[in-house]
Amino acid sequence: MLFEGLELVSALATLAACLVSVTLLLAVSQQLWQLRWAATRDKSCKLPIPKGSMGFPLIGETGHWLLQVFSKIFSHEALESYLPKIQLVIQDTLRAWSSQPEAINVYQEAQRLTFRMAVRVLLGFSIPEEDLGHLFEVYQQFVENVFSLPVDLPFSGYRRGIQARQILQKGLEKAIREKLQCTQGKDYSDALDILIESSKEHGKEMTMQELKDGTLELIFAAYATTASASTSLIMQLLKHPAVLEKLREELRAQGLLHGGGCPCEGTLRLDTLSSLRYLDCVIKEVMRLFTPVSGGYRTVLQTFELDGFQIPKGWSVMYSIRDTHDTAPVFKDVNVFDPDRFSQARSEDKDGRFHYLPFGGGVRTCLGKHLAKLFLKVLAVELASTSRFELATRTFPRITLVPVLHPVDGLSVKFFGLDSNQNEILPETEAMLSATV
Numbered sequence: 001m002l003f004e005g006l007e008l009v010s011a012l013a014t015l016a017a018c019l020v021s022v023t024l025l026l027a028v029s030q031q032l033w034q035l036r037w038a039a040t041r042d043k044s045c046k047l048p049i050p051k052g053s054m055g056f057p058l059i060g061e062t063g064h065w066l067l068q069v070f071s072k073i074f075s076h077e078a079l080e081s082y083l084p085k086i087q088l089v090i091q092d093t094l095r096a097w098s099s100q101p102e103a104i105n106v107y108q109e110a111q112r113l114t115f116r117m118a119v120r121v122l123l124g125f126s127i128p129e130e131d132l133g134h135l136f137e138v139y140q141q142f143v144e145n146v147f148s149l150p151v152d153l154p155f156s157g158y159r160r161g162i163q164a165r166q167i168l169q170k171g172l173e174k175a176i177r178e179k180l181q182c183t184q185g186k187d188y189s190d191a192l193d194i195l196i197e198s199s200k201e202h203g204k205e206m207t208m209q210e211l212k213d214g215t216l217e218l219i220f221a222a223y224a225t226t227a228s229a230s231t232s233l234i235m236q237l238l239k240h241p242a243v244l245e246k247l248r249e250e251l252r253a254q255g256l257l258h259g260g261g262c263p264c265e266g267t268l269r270l271d272t273l274s275s276l277r278y279l280d281c282v283i284k285e286v287m288r289l290f291t292p293v294s295g296g297y298r299t300v301l302q303t304f305e306l307d308g309f310q311i312p313k314g315w316s317v318m319y320s321i322r323d324t325h326d327t328a329p330v331f332k333d334v335n336v337f338d339p340d341r342f343s344q345a346r347s348e349d350k351d352g353r354f355h356y357l358p359f360g361g362g363v364r365t366c367l368g369k370h371l372a373k374l375f376l377k378v379l380a381v382e383l384a385s386t387s388r389f390e391l392a393t394r395t396f397p398r399i400t401l402v403p404v405l406h407p408v409d410g411l412s413v414k415f416f417g418l419d420s421n422q423n424e425i426l427p428e429t430e431a432m433l434s435a436t437v
């Protein structure tokens, strides 16, 4: 007993000694780092160096800088410059869907569309169509295996994921090199341009590895979430023809109801989109009832109380977006798809900040939320004005929540193009039009 007690005391003493040493080491290195910063001052100059710090050893202010670059990529000006490109990519895609004699698997094609938007618009890569198709297939293989057990065996999901990532990184490196060499003929700065420029301004040349990782992360964040929301949008417009008609009326009133000839091709503006109040309600309601991301994780920084219980500092907690939307008392008939709940007259979301959070909240809120909303709005405008679409199956499919919310069969839909008089365009004409884009 005595020996066991002594062993325990000695183990505790060793642990305490380790902790004290690590804390001391961290404190000393932080002080040395501060001293190094102070030592860089030019002694021949009497002026003091500015207040602040060099951030943390090795990584410095990189995190802070990255956050700033991120906000620049999604600023109002940046979104305005992406808008015509996004509209063209969507118009091009809808024309291709309408020219198909058979039904479209909406979820799969929406994934292709968001991938194309991320690669062509956000990253500004001019990859040939065939290579883009191949890259998309590899990307799907990568995403399918992201959440696999880290067991590196032949044919394991992990091995397939790693192989897909290697092929992707090669393809991205080629595209980045080509882009860096050929900067002429571009009329706007895409996200990658902003990232590179901003790093130069901060005296930090990004390495090829950093550029590849950054582009892969951007595609990853944008891809599945936006494809899920786009599919839900199409499904709800199919289920609720009255909502689609009301949307068309709003567009008609604003002179935006155009057909296959696309008189307003590439001419949508951010302020025009913001003025479409009902469109805003429709997108908000899709994101409330069919939130693509179910929740997020946080580390508790300070002990707090929840419903009479303490949640201790250091715990990992998950917040559920879906449960929040399902149980928020501010929403009447929570399971009903009712865009008007967000109308000015009702504004069900006006009380409280934490009842509606499809893009998360706090400091780690979604950086691309304005871009995602912009994309969904343009998709809705184009669908309402240039297409007629009908369900190709007898009943609507079930919804699955994993890995992001989507219909189990992908949602099978037949699309028809509409001309400027809202008459259907024959598929042959549509095929001819899309071949000339």
Ligand code: HEM
Residues within 6 Å of the ligand: 218, 221, 222, 223, 225, 226, 229, 291, 292, 293, 295, 296, 297, 358, 359, 360, 361, 363, 364, 365, 366, 367, 368, 369, 371, 372
């Ligand atoms: C409908 C589409 C989208 C939805 C529903 C969505 C949702 C979310 C949510 C809920 C989070 C926070 C997760 C957490 O709390 O930990 C998040 C984070 C993030 N999203 Fe999105 N997102 C969408 C589209 C996009 C797009 C288009 C981009 C960029 C191109 C993007 C970039 C990001 C980034 C970079 C973060 C991480 C922010 C950070 O950790 O500081 N998202 N997104």
